[in-house]
Amino acid sequence: MTTYQSRNDVPEQEKWNLTDIYPSLDEWEKDYEQVKVMTEELKAFDGNIDSGKSLLEYLTKQEELSHTFNLVYVYAMLNVDVDTRNSDSQSLLDRAKHAGVKISSATSFFMPFLLSLDEAQLKEYIAEDEGLNYFEEDLFDSFRYKSHVLSKEQEKIVSRLGEALSSPSGTFSMINNADIKFGEVTDKDGKKAEMTRGMYSKLIEDEDREVRKEAYKAYYEPYVALKNTIASTLSSAVKNNVSLAEIRNYPSALEKGLFGDNVPKEVYENLIATTKENIKSMHRYTEIRKEKLGLDELRQYDLSAPLVKGVKLDIPYQEAYETMVKALAPLGNDYVERLKEFKNARYIDVRETRGKRSGAYNLGLYGVHPFVLLNHQDDLDSLFTLAHEMGHAMHSHYSNKHQPKITAGYSIFVAEVASTVNEVLLINYLLNKETHKDIKKHLLNHFIDQFKGTLFTQVMFAEFEMKTHALAEEGQPLNAEVFNQIYENLFREYNGDTVVFDEEVKYGWSRIPHFYRPFYVYKYATGFASAIHLATKILDGDQQTLDSYLDFLKSGSSDYPLDLLKKTGVDLTTPEPIVNALKRFEELVEEFAQL
Structure with missing residues (x-):
């Protein structure tokens, strides 16, 4: 494998050429100053949009500012990403982030203003200036939110509560990334060492079953110990989401989550139902896994072990x-x-x-x-x-x-x-x-596992979200015991009876950051x-x-995502694309079994 001690050793051909964005730092500084000037200019439109002409001026300037700010921000971000230790790059990014906050504040008046207009008034403005035709679709798309936007005073209150409402996500992130301490595992010298996430992803794929088991137990140890605390943060996140959906007049939290993409809830429900109707091939794969690993009992820590030993491909x-x-x-x-x-x-x-x-x-x-x-x-x-x-x-x-x-x-x-x-x-x-x-066999196994992780596991997570939000909407309690029960039942349903359950399996919900970004x-x-x-x-x-x-x-x-896909022949409002994908999974599993 090619390794480099420093970035200077990497051939130019294999590094970004960031002068494609700005030939020099001076050019970046010019645009940065321009962003500050344009932000102040946009702020001046608050209370002063009263015609098609002034609406067009605002939207044109706002798009220009957005484009320039993107260049400024991305240049800074890419410089940081190639070396996160570089304090000069970090300082550029901090300045860009600060500019972003200012823009957000300067333009926050616009959406409430737009939704305070009735459609006839907006059509009148558009008729006044043909330049607005370019923005027309976007403006009217915003009107979809009209029945979900509150009065100016109520919006102010909800926006002030924003930080508090998002605190469960922040709390889980601190627990999961900063405070969590995993159990110990045995290193290659036979000594005990605290496990890290990076180590876990390697160890859970180790060919030695004892190594996998030790890593699995060490990984779940803190989640089981913190089950009540994490259940409290997840319960708050779900309830906050349900409350916001009610406050904003959505029929359900699920429909609120799908509204931005204009996706009907039937698409979500159809995905889950169709996957479960075609779950047999997933159960078959679990049986093959047990057989290939030569195990009396298949456990959760065996589900990522390689089924083809000794294959390591070197691909420069x-x-x-x-x-x-x-x-x-x-x-x-x-x-x-x-x-x-x-x-x-x-x-x-x-x-x-x-x-x-x-x-x-x-x-x-x-x-x-x-x-x-x-x-x-x-x-x-x-x-x-x-x-x-x-x-x-x-x-x-x-x-x-x-x-x-x-x-x-x-x-x-x-x-x-x-x-x-x-x-x-x-x-x-x-x-x-x-x-x-x-x-x-190794290639097939690689693709089957990817299929399993991207489709079956994500559908299982999606069903967990749907069930927990439905309970909250009915006013039912949400705690560690409830989460355990839902997660364990789903895990059994999706993975089949071949897997013998360790105590840790039912705590799978406690480690998923995506649950704090609902219906994603x-x-x-x-x-x-x-x-x-x-x-x-x-x-x-x-x-x-x-x-x-x-x-x-x-x-x-x-166009809306579903309509873009329909033009390619993929209609997600029907079971067909899901059925076809699951049929392909079944073929891959059978091909692997025969090899």
Whole structure:
């Protein structure tokens, strides 16, 4: 594996070229000063929008400010992410964040003002100035919120309570990230050491079962000890969400959570029901896992153990990029050529170095280009991460190129489609060309586990959220015992009877940060199912699906997420895309069993 002592050792070709945003720090400073001036100018519109002309002036200036601020903020953020220890970069980011708070405060008057207008008045303003046609759809979309926005005085009270209402999430974050102390595990020298999260993700995949068991017990130890405290924070978060839904006149907390994306609750309910109707293949996979590991009893700490021993693939970055490009050939010549350009144009920061932010992401910067952060480890996971992030990058590239600023950004609901289509095409390519039986089994196992984590587990989490919110809406108590019971029942239902339960299993709810961002996780599952549906048709040579998928990548947020997907032939208001994805899972499991 290629390792570098310092960032200076990394070839220029594998580092971001941030001069694409600002050629010098002086240019950044100029824009930073400009942001401050424009913020004051926007503030002056409070109480002074009384015609189509003044409304257009405000919206035009607000969009211009938003664009300039994005450049200022992203430049600072990317500089920090390549070396989080650099205090000069940190100071730039702090200044950018401060500017962001000022903008938010200066423009907070606008939404209450807009929703105080009636539609006839807004139409009159739009008729006065044709420049407002550009903003029309956005303005009227805001009107969807009209029945959920309170009077000016009530909004002020709710906004003052904002910090208090979000405190359960903050409290859990402090417990989970700062205060939690895991139990001890035995290190390679036979000494006891306190386990870390990083160690856990490695140890739970260890081939030695005793190592896995010890890591599992040490990981859950603090969560079980803090069960009542964490139950109290989660209960408060759920109840706060239910109260806000009531205050804002939503029929339920679930419908409040889905409102922004204009998704009917039937889509959410259909996802859960369809997954459970097709759960047999998941149970079958659990049985195969027990059999392959040669165990009398399959426990939760066996669910991530590798089923194919001794396979470790070394895939250098250059080879990984070439493999990805070949795998994505079904997406057409233009897609592949753009991908090749990205590598040479330094859109990707490739290597792990001291102080660099961990993980991977894509950031599409309008008017510049996508920036992709990797920490490439020359292994199979890194190859999949590369294909995943380049899916996001191509989505950003096409949307930014084909959409105006106002509709260029795409919603999280559709974001995972582009990344997962790439991963499905990649696994298909690798399986087709691989002749070594153990490697083929390893690839299949890798994809099945990803499928399980992104679809089945997220649907299980989504059902947990739905059940806990429903209890709160009925005024039922929520405590550790109630959470345990719901989580344990769901875990049994989704994983089948093959798993023998340890005491810790039922405490799974206590470690999930996503539960403090309600009704969000289902988007992973719908995105994954949509991508499986599309990639399967593209691989079958369906030209119409390919054309509509490439159009989808160019669409940004020019329509609501469900409608954008419908244009590709994926209708999430029906069970079909979920059924097709689960059928594919069943085929993968059978193929793995036969190998």
